[in-house]
Amino acid sequence: MRTERGRQLLSRVLAGVPANENPLTHVEDLPERLPQYAEWPDWAPAQVVGAFRARGLEKPWTHQVEAAEHIWNSRHVVLSTGTASGKSLSYQLPVLSSFATDRRCTALYLAPTKALGADQLRAVRDLDLPDVRASSFDGDTPMEERDWVRAHARWVFTNPDMIHRGILPSHARWAQFFRRLKYIVVDEAHAYRGVFGSHVALLLRRLRRVARHYGSDPTFIAASATVSDPSVSATRLCGVECVAVTEDGSPRGARTVALWEPPLMDELKGENGAPVRRSAGAETARILTDLVVEGARTLAFVRSRRGAELTALSARHALSQVDTTLAGRVAAYRAGFLPEERRALEKSLASGELLGVASTNALELGVDIAGLDAVVVAGYPGTLASFWQQAGRAGRAGDGSLVVFVARDDPLDTYLVHNPSAMLHRPIEATVLDPLNPYVLAPHLACAAAELPLKDKDLPPFGGDTAREVLQDLVNDGVLRKRPAGWYWTSRDRPHAGVDIRGSGGEQIMVVEADTGRMLGTVDPGSACATVHPGAVYLHQGTSYVVDELDLDAGLALVHAEDPEWTTQPRDVVDISVLKTLTKQDFDGVTVCLGDVAVTSQVVAYLRRLPSGEVIDQVPLDLPERTLETRAVWYTIAEDLLREAGIERAQTGGALHAAEHAAIGLLPLLATCDRWDIGGVSTAMHPDTGEATVFVHDGHPGGAGFADRGFQSIADWLTATRLAIDSCECQAGCPSCVQSPKCGNGNEPLDKAGAIRVLDIVLKAIT
Ligand SMILES: Nc1ncnc2c1ncn2[C@@H]1O[C@H](COP(=O)(O)OP(=O)(O)OP(=O)(O)O)[C@@H](O)[C@H]1O
Numbered sequence: 001m002r003t004e005r006g007r008q009l010l011s012r013v014l015a016g017v018p019a020n021e022n023p024l025t026h027v028e029d030l031p032e033r034l035p036q037y038a039e040w041p042d043w044a045p046a047q048v049v050g051a052f053r054a055r056g057l058e059k060p061w062t063h064q065v066e067a068a069e070h071i072w073n074s075r076h077v078v079l080s081t082g083t084a085s086g087k088s089l090s091y092q093l094p095v096l097s098s099f100a101t102d103r104r105c106t107a108l109y110l111a112p113t114k115a116l117g118a119d120q121l122r123a124v125r126d127l128d129l130p131d132v133r134a135s136s137f138d139g140d141t142p143m144e145e146r147d148w149v150r151a152h153a154r155w156v157f158t159n160p161d162m163i164h165r166g167i168l169p170s171h172a173r174w175a176q177f178f179r180r181l182k183y184i185v186v187d188e189a190h191a192y193r194g195v196f197g198s199h200v201a202l203l204l205r206r207l208r209r210v211a212r213h214y215g216s217d218p219t220f221i222a223a224s225a226t227v228s229d230p231s232v233s234a235t236r237l238c239g240v241e242c243v244a245v246t247e248d249g250s251p252r253g254a255r256t257v258a259l260w261e262p263p264l265m266d267e268l269k270g271e272n273g274a275p276v277r278r279s280a281g282a283e284t285a286r287i288l289t290d291l292v293v294e295g296a297r298t299l300a301f302v303r304s305r306r307g308a309e310l311t312a313l314s315a316r317h318a319l320s321q322v323d324t325t326l327a328g329r330v331a332a333y334r335a336g337f338l339p340e341e342r343r344a345l346e347k348s349l350a351s352g353e354l355l356g357v358a359s360t361n362a363l364e365l366g367v368d369i370a371g372l373d374a375v376v377v378a379g380y381p382g383t384l385a386s387f388w389q390q391a392g393r394a395g396r397a398g399d400g401s402l403v404v405f406v407a408r409d410d411p412l413d414t415y416l417v418h419n420p421s422a423m424l425h426r427p428i429e430a431t432v433l434d435p436l437n438p439y440v441l442a443p444h445l446a447c448a449a450a451e452l453p454l455k456d457k458d459l460p461p462f463g464g465d466t467a468r469e470v471l472q473d474l475v476n477d478g479v480l481r482k483r484p485a486g487w488y489w490t491s492r493d494r495p496h497a498g499v500d501i502r503g504s505g506g507e508q509i510m511v512v513e514a515d516t517g518r519m520l521g522t523v524d525p526g527s528a529c530a531t532v533h534p535g536a537v538y539l540h541q542g543t544s545y546v547v548d549e550l551d552l553d554a555g556l557a558l559v560h561a562e563d564p565e566w567t568t569q570p571r572d573v574v575d576i577s578v579l580k581t582l583t584k585q586d587f588d589g590v591t592v593c594l595g596d597v598a599v600t601s602q603v604v605a606y607l608r609r610l611p612s613g614e615v616i617d618q619v620p621l622d623l624p625e626r627t628l629e630t631r632a633v634w635y636t637i638a639e640d641l642l643r644e645a646g647i648e649r650a651q652t653g654g655a656l657h658a659a660e661h662a663a664i665g666l667l668p669l670l671a672t673c674d675r676w677d678i679g680g681v682s683t684a685m686h687p688d689t690g691e692a693t694v695f696v697h698d699g700h701p702g703g704a705g706f707a708d709r710g711f712q713s714i715a716d717w718l719t720a721t722r723l724a725i726d727s728c729e730c731q732a733g734c735p736s737c738v739q740s741p742k743c744g745n746g747n748e749p750l751d752k753a754g755a756i757r758v759l760d761i762v763l764k765a766i767t
Pocket of ligand 1: 061084087
């Protein structure tokens with residue numbers, strides 16, 4: 001195995017670690033994989049093959065041909081292979097071959113971001129084939145060009161937002177394009193998850209319905225990072241049965257993967273006196289510095305934009321002490337870079353002119369950077385798919401490379417560094433989305449009816465009976481009218497503008513700088529009280545603002561630029577009630593349930609906190625209550641089981657609370673959610689269940705499928721939760737195990753040992 005280079009870089013990094021620290025929890029060598037080539041398919045015209053060859057793509061890899069064959073034969077397909085495995089060629093080949101052999105057909109390409117769409121468009125144009133007429137159609141397309149695109153473009157590169165707002169509402173103007181539509185490419189399909197994924201799933205169903213109205217039946221091509229069960233996810237997303245191609249024939253250099261847990265620091269204490277680890281960012285800056293000194297081309301992924309900038313800055317500072325020329329070879333990268341800037345960065349990393357780049361996840365999508373010497377991932381990026389996408393940037397053919405995963409102060413990160421097989425040998429989590437969520441379904445059915453009257457035969461892809469019920473509600477509310485032939489939209493205004501496919505429903509709160517009137521961004525109405533309450537410190541693109549006023553009725557938060565030395569953290573009181581238990585599993589003294597709940601919360605105060613964690617004061621707030629109706633998974637425990645396990649009445653609240661926090665932290669292991677997409681409530685005696693209960697609920701109206709996923713995999717989920725708590729070496733609970741960064745109760749009470757007992761009771765009963 002060619003792992004010498006990776007191992008050598010690792011020992012260099014370890015040489016700088018103080019003798020009393022042992023951050024390495026695991027090292028593993030992943031073997032090299034050799035390329036597997038196939039022949040160009042017979043149906044591919046010589047001109048198209050020639051264009052690829054001219055760009056240095058001599059022969060396709062096996063999976064590229066396998067996918068291309070399906071597409072050519074009009075079978076919907078999902079290609080789920082690793083980073084830089086050449087997914088683009090797999091669809092470009094059949095699409096461009098069709099263009100060459102059928103002078104009329106058209107294709108759509110959808111990317112989750114404009115930047116990625118622009119990259120792919122450039123790649124197609126660079127092939128320099130005649131009659132392709134590839135063109136973008138997004139928010140930046142000038143009005144005068146739009147008519148040309150509608151009338152002449154054959155391959156339109158766009159995004160879900162534009163399909164929703166710009167194409168479907170005026171589909172008649174696209175009639176010719178739709179009539180000839182042969183392919184719909186859904187790139188980076190794994191990005192469509194949670195509520196956004198549910199929106200896009202319904203959008204794709206609307207798109208297909210309109211295409212069929214004009215007589216075409218396009219083939220869907222989903223390109224995704226490796227995910228578990230790609231066929232199921234893609235079928236759910238696209239609304240058509242997709243064949244999966246997963247055998248990756250692209251080559252990959254050997255990689256040494258090191259899992260790294262920063263040490264607990266003696267000198268610093270966090271909330272309630274809990275110990276704190278050295279920050280993943282600081283540790284990453286140090287590792288990046290060592291690697292750059294070694295001349296290794298390294299990419300460090302840091303979760304926040306500010307973190308990426310600080311990491312680059314502190315690596316540059318450290319390097320300037322060693323060799324001033326090296327300091328200039330480290331840069332930061334963030335979202336919002338122009339395409340030219342990204343190209344320049346790709347080039348200088350490839351040439352070695354730049355040696356170190358600290359980046360946010362923005363570099364994850366659509367950048368042609370591969371074959372680096374090292375990648376450092378600071379903090380779990382939320383999904384295994386993202387982790388491998390980032391790690392996949394390392395690995396030079398014929399030479400080894402190094403990947404270091406640095407854990408943050410977080411229970412999921414703790415679990416992963418102590419359970420390497422969960423990180424390195426586990427199938428990637430399923431992409432969770434729920435197109436049947438009535439809160440998402442209703443506005444899409446209204447849009448669909450406005451596009452073309454909805455008929456009974458249209459309903460199966462929209463959920464059949466569920467759709468029929470939602471339509472009845474829309475009729476009752478006067479939004480639609482039911483006539484014998486179907487459901488009609490009756491107003492002159494289109495419903496599309498009111499549907500925010502990236503938000504979780506409801507009018508967004510605008511964050512506006514009072515002095516200048518500049519709109520900085522928007523906040524979900526559901527989280528506004530917690531994030532933009534008066535006095536809150538609001539970060540926007542690395543600049544700090546303080547909120548002066550929150551007017552929920554007007555949908556406005558007024559802020560001014562100010563960078564105080566403290567951060568703010570909301571305090572809330574939360575109550576949950578069970579509206580409907582959908583499924584209940586009874587075990588001896590333990591029940592596990594899935595159902596609909598109402599979560600009532602009120603932000604009542606906020607804390608001002610110094611970077612050291614010290615609290616300056618608590619400021620009361622007068623904000624309204626808010627109720628969220630959503631989906632939850634919960635378990636209950638009979639009192640005698642708690643007592644038998646030695647959990648006394650006074651301890652129960654803290655034990656359940658700690659078990660709840662850790663479980664929220666671990667759910668992203670099984671569902672593609674972020675811990676901020678879900679919430680929890682625990683109580684020693686819940687009025688609706690009559691017992692000690694821990695609830696974990698979705699954070700969006702109607703749910704996004706996360707609680708459902710927790711319910712389906714409850715045993716795996718709670719086993720991992722228990723392991724995470726148990727493997728953290730702190731005494732009484734810290735952010736790496738049972739403390740939560742978003743706890744509205746200031747992480748009190750928490751009982752770490754009690755949480756393990758609680759989980760033992762539940763696991764014993766259900767497994
Ligand atoms: N058959 C091939 N032989 C050699 N190089 C190839 C082949 N196919 C693709 N490549 C090269 O591999 C690189 C990655 O290709 P591409 O960007 O399509 O990968 P991807 O799977 O879409 O990546 P991502 O995971 O970022 O979405 C490109 O530089 C491309 O030119």
